[in-house]
Amino acid sequence: MEIAAECEHRMEPVLVTPSQPTPAHTLYLSNLDDQCLLRFSVEYLFRYYPLAGRLGPGDDGKLVVDCNAEGALFGEGFLPGLTADEFLRWSATPHESWRKLLRGGSKPQSLIGVPPLVVQVTRLGCGGTILCTAISHCLCDGIGAAQFLHAWARVARFEAADHHVAPFHDRCVLRPRCPPRVAFEHPEYVTNSVPSGGDPAATPSLFFGPLAPVSLTFTGAHVQRHRCVQWLEDCTSFEALAAHVWRAWVRSLGPPSDLRVKLLFTVDIRRRVNPGLPEGYYGNGFVLACAKSTAGQLAAPSGEHHAARLVRAAKEMIDDDYVRSTVDLLELRRDAMPDLSASLVISAWTRMGLEDLDIGAGRPVHVGPLTSETYCLFLPVVDDPRGVTALVSVPEAAAERLEDGFLHGLELDDMHDVENDEQ
CATH class of the missing domain: 3.30.559.10 (Chloramphenicol acetyltransferase-like domain)
Structure with a gap:
């Protein structure tokens, strides 16, 4: 379904910064985080403070996270001419026009200095809501992103903190061996080689x-x-x-x-x-x-x-x-x-x-x-x-x-x- 109506943005998106001071340091990213394949955002609180930081180059050329508390980007949109039923009728296959549902979610030329977490809430004419998020794949895989989203949801429901799984930030558990040893063909x-002829x-x-x-x-x-x-x-x-x-x-x-x-x-x-x-x-x-x-x-x-x-x-x-x-x-x-x-x-x-x-x-x-x-x-x-x-x-x-x-x-x-x- 193409969203023909323009998504109205009645205010500029804002940077949401941590409500309390967070540890100020750089966070090492493992080679599984840093690989070229993952240098994009997946488009879909118990203190996930690195998500308020910024990706930047480390001393050895690898990406690191500067935990500087600059904040996540939050925006609000309005589609008064669209109902949830209309959206669901064509929701099986995404359309490029859906990018209107995530302001600031377009793919940047570089991840350096870009907020690793972008959120937009879009209000529909029927009273329904579309929640879109973009989270840097360098920081989270799908399981990690879901862990954060569920933690955020529990906070929004005012659940007790003892129900939360504490995030484990350190990536050093996946450091390479010294010296590196590649033991498989991978x-x-x-x-692939081209077939004969x-x-x-x-x-x-x-x-x-x-x-x-x-x-x-x-x-x-x-x-x-x-x-x-x-x-x-x-x-x-x-x-x-x-x-x-x-x-x-x-x-x-x-x-x-x-x-x-x-x-x-x-x-x-x-x-x-x-x-x-x-x-x-x-x-x-x-x-x-x-x-x-x-x-x-x-x-x-x-x-x-x-x-x-x-x-x-x-x-x-x-x-x-x-x-x-x-x-x-x-x-x-x-x-x-x-x-x-x-x-x-x-x-x-x-x-x-x-x-x-x-x-x-x-x-x-x-x-x-x-x-x-x-x-x-x-x-x-x-x-x-x-x-x-x-x-x-x-x-x-x-x-x-x-x-x-x-x-x-x-x-x-x-x-x-x-x-x-x-x-």
Whole structure:
């Protein structure tokens, strides 16, 4: 849905500074925080004071947070000509015009000196409210951002402080080893080779160009159907759905059958490192897992089982040794970027509890991103705790084929219950 009406800003946005003095120091960012991949804001108080600081260069060229209490940016908007029902009717796929809902939320040329936290509350004509936030990915991953938002919500509801999880600010627990030791191939950072006889100029055009967002909601019953296929009985919901989406994505694009394609997906490392990350750690606590296959193997009739096995194997690779090797790789290659040449990237927002976020006005009726990016998001479904909405952008010519691929193999009237599981 395009927001045709201009969002009215009846006052200039203000910097909200801490109400009490905060520690004045620079905060070290781990290599997982500092990597080039994360130098943007995720667009969606128990003293998260670094969010009132500013990112800046450290002595060794890495980013650090200057905890200077300059404040977070807060703005208010008004859309009197739009109702919540009208917005929800078209909320499945974001539109570029939604950026009007976050003043100051446009992507800056540099993160240096920019408020790492931007908030806008937009009042609708029906009395409803849209809350948009942008938080620097260098400071928080999705779990960390959700931790902050829930802490903020508890304060807004005047809950007792003993219900809060204290934020753990120190990132030194993920310092690189000395000397760094890269012990794995790390295919997530290795560029794909062009298949024999392939045209290196033509192949990437399958994956890039003007993008169209495609969205489909899978109920818990849909996900269970994929888990109950004979070969997938022991799959988690994430593994089964990631395999299904990856395969549909490849088939919609129709690359050469011998082209190696990848699935990159985030894996929470909080309980995978030894010792585990401290409770309340809100920095970037994930690494990318990488499954890879030829396009032909994925498109084959047995491709669903093949893909699910690859997703599981990639996830099981992530242990303490792999995480430490990733941190060391990023120490040696500060400009390292994941290979996106023929890759689908999945980020799951389904275990963060954002659909339960209540800042005093009740639970939200919609949770999603402000814009549709080139990676795939697994979003929570309000009122269906086991459902997942898959949102992914593909070149416009492939959008209809992707919709068909999403629906392939689903029985939409199969509504039996399903047990939840972890990614």
